[in-house]
Amino acid sequence: MAVYDGLMKQDLGWIGPGGEVLDAAVFGTKAALLSRAACVGVPVPPAFVMPEALLEEERLEATLREAVARLSAGLEGPPLLSVRASSRGSGSDVVPAILNIGASGDAMPELIARHGPRVAQDMRRRLIQSFGVGALGVEEEEFEYALFDLLRELGVEAESDLDAGQLADLAETCLRLIDDATGAAFPEDPCDQLVRAVREIARAWHAPRARLRRLSRGFDEDAPLALMVQVMAIGLGTGRSSGAGVAHPRDPATGAARMSGRYLVNAQGGEAMMGLRTPSVLCRWEREEKQLREPSLEEGDPAATAELASISQRVERELGEVFSLDFTLAGGSVQILELYQLKRSARATVQIAVDLAEAGAITREEALLRTGPGVIDEHLHPTIDPAAKRDVVGQGLPASPGASSGPLVFSPRAAEQAAELGEPALLALIETSPEDIRGMHAATGVLTVRGGMTSHAAVVARGLGTPCVVGAQNLTLNVEEKTLKAPDGRIFREGDVITVDGGEGQVLAGAVPTLMPEITGAFATLMSWADAARRLDVRANADMGSDAETALGFAAHGIGLCRTEHMFFQDHRIAPMRQMILADGEADRRAALDKLLPMQRGDFMELFTQMRGMPVVIRLLDPPLHEFLPHGTGEMEEMARELKVPVDKIRARALELAEFNPMLGKRGCRIGIAFPEVYEMQVRAIFEAMADFKAQTGQDSLPEIMLPLVSAVRELALLKERIADVAEAVRAERGASLDYSLGVMIETPRACLRAGDIARLADFLSFGTNDLTQMLYGLSRDDAGRFIPDYVAQGVYEHDPFHQIDEEGVGEMIRIGIERARAVKPEISIGLCGEHGGDPESISFCEAAGFDYVSCSPYRVPVARLAAAQAAIRARR
Ligand code: PEP
Numbered sequence: 001m002a003v004y005d006g007l008m009k010q011d012l013g014w015i016g017p018g019g020e021v022l023d024a025a026v027f028g029t030k031a032a033l034l035s036r037a038a039c040v041g042v043p044v045p046p047a048f049v050m051p052e053a054l055l056e057e058e059r060l061e062a063t064l065r066e067a068v069a070r071l072s073a074g075l076e077g078p079p080l081l082s083v084r085a086s087s088r089g090s091g092s093d094v095v096p097a098i099l100n101i102g103a104s105g106d107a108m109p110e111l112i113a114r115h116g117p118r119v120a121q122d123m124r125r126r127l128i129q130s131f132g133v134g135a136l137g138v139e140e141e142e143f144e145y146a147l148f149d150l151l152r153e154l155g156v157e158a159e160s161d162l163d164a165g166q167l168a169d170l171a172e173t174c175l176r177l178i179d180d181a182t183g184a185a186f187p188e189d190p191c192d193q194l195v196r197a198v199r200e201i202a203r204a205w206h207a208p209r210a211r212l213r214r215l216s217r218g219f220d221e222d223a224p225l226a227l228m229v230q231v232m233a234i235g236l237g238t239g240r241s242s243g244a245g246v247a248h249p250r251d252p253a254t255g256a257a258r259m260s261g262r263y264l265v266n267a268q269g270g271e272a273m274m275g276l277r278t279p280s281v282l283c284r285w286e287r288e289e290k291q292l293r294e295p296s297l298e299e300g301d302p303a304a305t306a307e308l309a310s311i312s313q314r315v316e317r318e319l320g321e322v323f324s325l326d327f328t329l330a331g332g333s334v335q336i337l338e339l340y341q342l343k344r345s346a347r348a349t350v351q352i353a354v355d356l357a358e359a360g361a362i363t364r365e366e367a368l369l370r371t372g373p374g375v376i377d378e379h380l381h382p383t384i385d386p387a388a389k390r391d392v393v394g395q396g397l398p399a400s401p402g403a404s405s406g407p408l409v410f411s412p413r414a415a416e417q418a419a420e421l422g423e424p425a426l427l428a429l430i431e432t433s434p435e436d437i438r439g440m441h442a443a444t445g446v447l448t449v450r451g452g453m454t455s456h457a458a459v460v461a462r463g464l465g466t467p468c469v470v471g472a473q474n475l476t477l478n479v480e481e482k483t484l485k486a487p488d489g490r491i492f493r494e495g496d497v498i499t500v501d502g503g504e505g506q507v508l509a510g511a512v513p514t515l516m517p518e519i520t521g522a523f524a525t526l527m528s529w530a531d532a533a534r535r536l537d538v539r540a541n542a543d544m545g546s547d548a549e550t551a552l553g554f555a556a557h558g559i560g561l562c563r564t565e566h567m568f569f570q571d572h573r574i575a576p577m578r579q580m581i582l583a584d585g586e587a588d589r590r591a592a593l594d595k596l597l598p599m600q601r602g603d604f605m606e607l608f609t610q611m612r613g614m615p616v617v618i619r620l621l622d623p624p625l626h627e628f629l630p631h632g633t634g635e636m637e638e639m640a641r642e643l644k645v646p647v648d649k650i651r652a653r654a655l656e657l658a659e660f661n662p663m664l665g666k667r668g669c670r671i672g673i674a675f676p677e678v679y680e681m682q683v684r685a686i687f688e689a690m691a692d693f694k695a696q697t698g699q700d701s702l703p704e705i706m707l708p709l710v711s712a713v714r715e716l717a718l719l720k721e722r723i724a725d726v727a728e729a730v731r732a733e734r735g736a737s738l739d740y741s742l743g744v745m746i747e748t749p750r751a752c753l754r755a756g757d758i759a760r761l762a763d764f765l766s767f768g769t770n771d772l773t774q775m776l777y778g779l780s781r782d783d784a785g786r787f788i789p790d791y792v793a794q795g796v797y798e799h800d801p802f803h804q805i806d807e808e809g810v811g812e813m814i815r816i817g818i819e820r821a822r823a824v825k826p827e828i829s830i831g832l833c834g835e836h837g838g839d840p841e842s843i844s845f846c847e848a849a850g851f852d853y854v855s856c857s858p859y860r861v862p863v864a865r866l867a868a869a870q871a872a873i874r875a876r877r
Pocket residue numbers: 561563622747767768769770771772833834835
């Protein structure tokens with residue numbers, strides 16, 4: 001025994017009396033959880049667990065004999081045993097368990113004496129069946145057919161109607177089936193049964209069938225195996241208090257502490273969930289709600305459900321998690337066979353994390369770390385009901401989360417018309433451009449067949465919080481015919497209802513039921529914990545008052561990017577903007593800008609009013625001017641009529657402004673240098689709005705003027721001077737003190753390298769990681785969506801660099817920029833305002849790189865707040 005003790009203690013894990021907490025990495029998750037439960041007093045049948053390395057040892061048989069001897073100590077007679085896989089993570093059930101090992105022919109007299117003839121015979125035939133399937137490779141259906149044949153022949157309904165003799169006959173039939181299928185005799189020696197069960201389950205675990213099953217369920221194909229040999233809990237017998245079931249201690253949809261589950265009389269293992277027999281429900285409320293006739297376990301054996309409730313509370317308190325419990329009722333006494341994490345909705349995830357932290361079962365930090373960003377997303381947008389059927393017709397990129405159903409429209413105008421009638425519309429386009437923004441505003445969902453994660457459609461939809469799928473290349477969109485063709489040949493026409501799932505990137509046929517978001521209660525509590533834990537501030541990219549309002553609703557700490565060009569696409573502003581572009585000289589241009597000035601002033605006033613003294617980063621005009629001109633002949637003619645200018649003039653100007661590489665052309669601060677009056681108008685609008693705001697409210701606004709696409713410090717120097725001149729002029733006109741700060745968007749590689757010089761003249765820097773990624777990779781942000789999925793699928797890129805920051809390249813450039821800027825101005829404020837500002841992994845990078853804030857679209861703000869908290873907690877650990 002001494003030798004055995006020394007050997008076993010080191011190599012085997014023990015669950016039950018004298019056992020300890022087992023390491024999941026060695027003994028698998030199932031065994032580790034059971035051991036933890038047993039250690040806090042949960043009734044668990046005793047077991048030993050063998051790590052995979054032991055299975056190959058020559059001493060396997062001796063080891064098993066010795067371990068069984070120890071397991072049996074103190075028990076009445078040799079116990080029946082089960083052998084189950086216990087792997088790391090989920091998926092232990094890809095190989096079947098073998099039950100009732102030891103119920104051999106020789107053991108029958110004793111089993112009959114202890115359990116009665118019927119239960120004893122049932123144990124034996126269950127051993128034969130599970131051994132046949134698990135160790136001898138006989139198909140389970142063979143046994144099921146045999147059972148059904150017998151039931152039909154006897155004219156009885158269920159196997160629980162069979163008596164001892166009939167069960168013995170069934171066992172004989174099963175033995176014959178095994179003989180026919182394998183030609184092998186059934187091993188009657190219990191030790192032989194155990195050794196073979198262990199060996200065969202281990203072999204099956206690594207066989208292609210189990211590997212494929214693991215793969216198809218998203219588990220690790222090569223997951224290591226441990227085997228658990230456990231004393232059987234006997235759930236056999238025809239009274240209500242013998243059976244097996246599963247208990248879910250909380251509501252998977254809401255997280256509320258309300259138990260539900262299934263229970264099958266006269267059953268073992270996971271039988272209640274196998275679907276061969278119809279189980280009853282666990283609790284009375286379930287029976288009443290579902291209007292079932294069969295009484296619940298709670299009604300049949302209230303003490304058992306009370307015991308289950310008390311066990312689950314203990315597990316929650318001691319293990320700090322909510323688990324579903326596989327249990328067996330052996331003559332009324334509860335035994336827990338397996339614990340697995342309760343499957344839960346996003347809402348339940350948050351409710352449970354907050355409840356556990358408030359009860360002191362886990363820390364607040366732990367509650368924050370357990371909440372994935374997807375969970376927050378799901379809280380803020382309607383999501384497809386997990387119970388709904390999905391008829392997927394197209395696949396693209398998940399550009400903006402949430403699900404939306406509606407009739408298809410194929411033009412922004414049609415989306416606007418639907419909105420005017422108060423009707424939903426799903427806008428499908430090849431891709432979108434700035435002039436489509438009003439239609440996108442009106443649409444309830446957006447779908448494009450081209451474009452990547454930072455394409456115009458994706459950026460705008462995220463800003464609007466509109467569910468959006470981009471780059472659904474397997475769909476064929478015919479704009480002329482207004483049709484959308486699926487790969488399977490189905491054609492969807494205008495008015496046909498489809499659904500976009502912007503969280504999954506899927507396009508689905510028809511309307512699909514959705515669940516509505518819930519942003520109060522536990523969610524609000526969790527977010528307040530996140531705010532207390534984070535170091536990074538989170539601002540929002542907001543272009544208009546309505547965006548700012550949304551951002552504030554999500555507790556943004558200011559606006560980190562207002563793209564002023566979006567203001568020009570609103571209402572009637574596009575006309576004076578176009579007049580400005582068509583102007584023949586500076587005087588004409590100034591006349592058009594004079595019309596835009598009050599509108600811009602109003603825009604800024606609205607932002608200042610919304611943000612009540614919080615910082616507002618206003619970026620001066622960025623896109624190339626030709627983006628404001630129409631493209632097609634029809635639209636040009638319409639513009640000519642509206643502005644009363646010859647269409648040829650428009651065409652000529654469009655041609656003149658056309659560039660081979662507009663993204664690297666006359667855009668950003670280059671516009672401000674080339675047409676000083678454009679930026680002059682914009683900053684005058686800012687300063688006048690500041691003065692108006694102060695006059696009207698008595699409060700100060702906090703504008704931070706930002707110059708886009710700077711690559712040389714001289715650009716900044718020149719513009720800084722001009723802006724100061726305008727400020728001085730407005731100060732003199734209005735007698736107001738105008739405190740503003742001036743910063744630079746660092747979005748060219750050269751600006752990163754020259755960040756030291758730039759910082760000398762700037763009050764703040766904000767990294768524009770969309771353009772920076774584009775320029776560092778030499779990868780067009782508008783075209784990359786066409787091939788990045790292939791790149792990611794083939795492992796060329798680990799992920800889409802427009803979505804998650806490329807730490808190796810773009811990240812290094814950013815670190816260089818920060819280092820050089822802080823070397824000359826340690827206190828300079830540094831933010832990030834590209835799309836990466838809403839991506840949790842990128843936020844984690846920002847925490848490490850020493851940013852002061854990130855800025856993202858308003859609907860991403862809560863995700864960013866949580867991610868910032870998680871990054872800070874991890875950094876502290
Ligand atoms: C950027 O380039 O990262 C950015 C925020 O600016 P935009 O997307 O407007 O070019």
